[in-house]
Amino acid sequence: MVFRNLKQIKMMKYIYTLLVLVCCFFVLNSSALAVSGPTEQLKPTLKSLIDILLDPSLKGEKHKVERRAKIMGHVTQGFDFREMSQRVVGKEWKELPQEKQDHFQSLFTKLLENAYIGKFENYSGQEIQYTGERLKDDRAIVSTQIENNGQLMPVEYIMTKKGDRWMVYDINIEGVSLVRNYMEQFKSILRRDKFDGLVKLLEEKNGTFD
Amino acid sequence: MLKKRITLFLSLALMVLPVWGAQANDVSPDANLSIDEGEGKFDEFFAEEEAGDPLESMNRFFFEVNDKLYFWILKPVNTAYTAVVPLDFRQCFGNFFDNIRAPVWVVNNLLQGKISGAGINLSRFLINSTVGVLGLGDPALQSFGMKPKPGDFGQTLGVWGVGEGAYLCLPLIGPLTLRDSVGFAGDALSHPITYVGITYLDGVAYYTVDKVNLLSLHPGLYEDMKRYSLDPYISMRQVYLEYRRNKVLNREGKNNMLNEL
Numbered sequence: 001m002v003f004r005n006l007k008q009i010k011m012m013k014y015i016y017t018l019l020v021l022v023c024c025f026f027v028l029n030s031s032a033l034a035v036s037g038p039t040e041q042l043k044p045t046l047k048s049l050i051d052i053l054l055d056p057s058l059k060g061e062k063h064k065v066e067r068r069a070k071i072m073g074h075v076t077q078g079f080d081f082r083e084m085s086q087r088v089v090g091k092e093w094k095e096l097p098q099e100k101q102d103h104f105q106s107l108f109t110k111l112l113e114n115a116y117i118g119k120f121e122n123y124s125g126q127e128i129q130y131t132g133e134r135l136k137d138d139r140a141i142v143s144t145q146i147e148n149n150g151q152l153m154p155v156e157y158i159m160t161k162k163g164d165r166w167m168v169y170d171i172n173i174e175g176v177s178l179v180r181n182y183m184e185q186f187k188s189i190l191r192r193d194k195f196d197g198l199v200k201l202l203e204e205k206n207g208t209f210d
Numbered sequence: 211m212l213k214k215r216i217t218l219f220l221s222l223a224l225m226v227l228p229v230w231g232a233q234a235n236d237v238s239p240d241a242n243l244s245i246d247e248g249e250g251k252f253d254e255f256f257a258e259e260e261a262g263d264p265l266e267s268m269n270r271f272f273f274e275v276n277d278k279l280y281f282w283i284l285k286p287v288n289t290a291y292t293a294v295v296p297l298d299f300r301q302c303f304g305n306f307f308d309n310i311r312a313p314v315w316v317v318n319n320l321l322q323g324k325i326s327g328a329g330i331n332l333s334r335f336l337i338n339s340t341v342g343v344l345g346l347g348d349p350a351l352q353s354f355g356m357k358p359k360p361g362d363f364g365q366t367l368g369v370w371g372v373g374e375g376a377y378l379c380l381p382l383i384g385p386l387t388l389r390d391s392v393g394f395a396g397d398a399l400s401h402p403i404t405y406v407g408i409t410y411l412d413g414v415a416y417y418t419v420d421k422v423n424l425l426s427l428h429p430g431l432y433e434d435m436k437r438y439s440l441d442p443y444i445s446m447r448q449v450y451l452e453y454r455r456n457k458v459l460n461r462e463g464k465n466n467m468l469n470e471l
Contacts (some may be wrong), residue, residue, distance in 0.1 A: 111438070118434075176448075176449050180448070181445055181448045181449065184445075185440050185444045187444075188441060198440075
């Protein structure tokens with residue numbers, strides 16, 4: 001667009017100022033209304049996880065059961081294991097009776113506990129850096145970095161909004177998604193051995209830990 | 211000789227590639243999400259990609275073969291190597307192998323239009339080859355804060371829009387896609403070792419030592435993966451495909467060493 005005279009330029013300036021003002025209004029307004037963002041809600045969960053891992057009275061192999069129990073108590077506040085279970089089972093989930101759903105959820109939670117928390121078990125106080133947050137409607141990605149053996153390990157938390165709580169439903173470690181990895185594995189197991197076969201395999205797998 | 215073989219393989223693969231590429235490139239982004247912020251792309255993150263695996267039975271067979279090779283040969287060799295060579299030395303060797311690979315990274319950064327990445331890799335190569343004593347040290351990172359910008363030809367092809375093709379699990383080499391197997395050959399062409407007049411066997415030996423050293427710096431990765439998965443074959447396939455797709459999309463995740471073994 002070419003502006004032919006000064007009047008037009010002045011007009012555009014006016015409209016531009018107005019637009020900026022309106023934008024400011026919306027930004028301020030929405031941040032005042034929102035409960036709190038995904039990052040703010042994730043921080044306390046991870047903080048308590050770290051505090052427990054650093055607690056000297058809970059260190060070592062002999063406190064493992066107690067430590068894990070404490071961690072899971074906090075993690076379930078911010079991690080939605082129901083949602084994860086639902087996602088990895090897929091379409092069939094809705095047809096399952098409540099008790100089968102609950103049983104599956106406890107098995108899958110146990111597996112994730114070993115696979116995810118196991119990675120942090122030898123954690124020794126490195127700071128978690130929050131490097132970014134991407135948000136769209138009721139979904140969000142919170143990016144973090146943590147030092148691991150001298151290298152920065154990116155960990156992203158994929159979250160969804162349940163009421164006014166932001167809950168983690170997938171963890172992406174070094175660019176590889178944990179829950180989706182299980183989703184792919186379970187797909188072929190479900191096709192071959194059906195739901196009961198998958199439950200049996202999960203029970204066997206969990207039996208190999210601790 | 212190696213060059214001849216690679217060229218033959220490359221041209222053969224290039225002939226088959228478009229067919230596979232057309233078949234196995236079904237990305238279906240979630241329609242509800244259409245945000246694009248900065249480097250990370252939201253849509254692509256939530257895109258559910260089906261793994262194209264028409265060769266699953268053959269792949270599973272070679273996966274088992276590799277598994278046996280790992281536990282019977284690679285792991286004992288690695289244990290001995292780790293016991294004999296101290297960590298500092300192994301880290302230096304790791305730097306050395308990375309430094310020689312620098313031309314591959316420069317070429318691919320250029321091919322992907324990342325001029326600054328290519329420049330950084332080139333500077334790193336010059337600094338580390340001289341001040342870093344043949345690349346054994348990494349003063350470019352430690353004193354100048356220049357982080358390496360890896361790039362490979364499989365990634366370049368992806369950036370250019372070539373489909374990833376069928377997933378392959380090859381004996382000794384491990385997980386690849388058809389596109390990355392072409393990339394593997396392409397990278398050999400830009401790797402300096404190809405041009406120092408070594409024999410085919412020397413090339414294989416170089417590759418082996420490189421990988422054993424890398425494994426010694428990241429022990430237990432494969433075993434951890436097996437330990438926490440119900441179907442290790444699918445788990446590894448998924449890790450590989452996601453890792454490679456992220457490379458093409460240029461997202462974080464460059465430290466995932468599982469795929470480089």
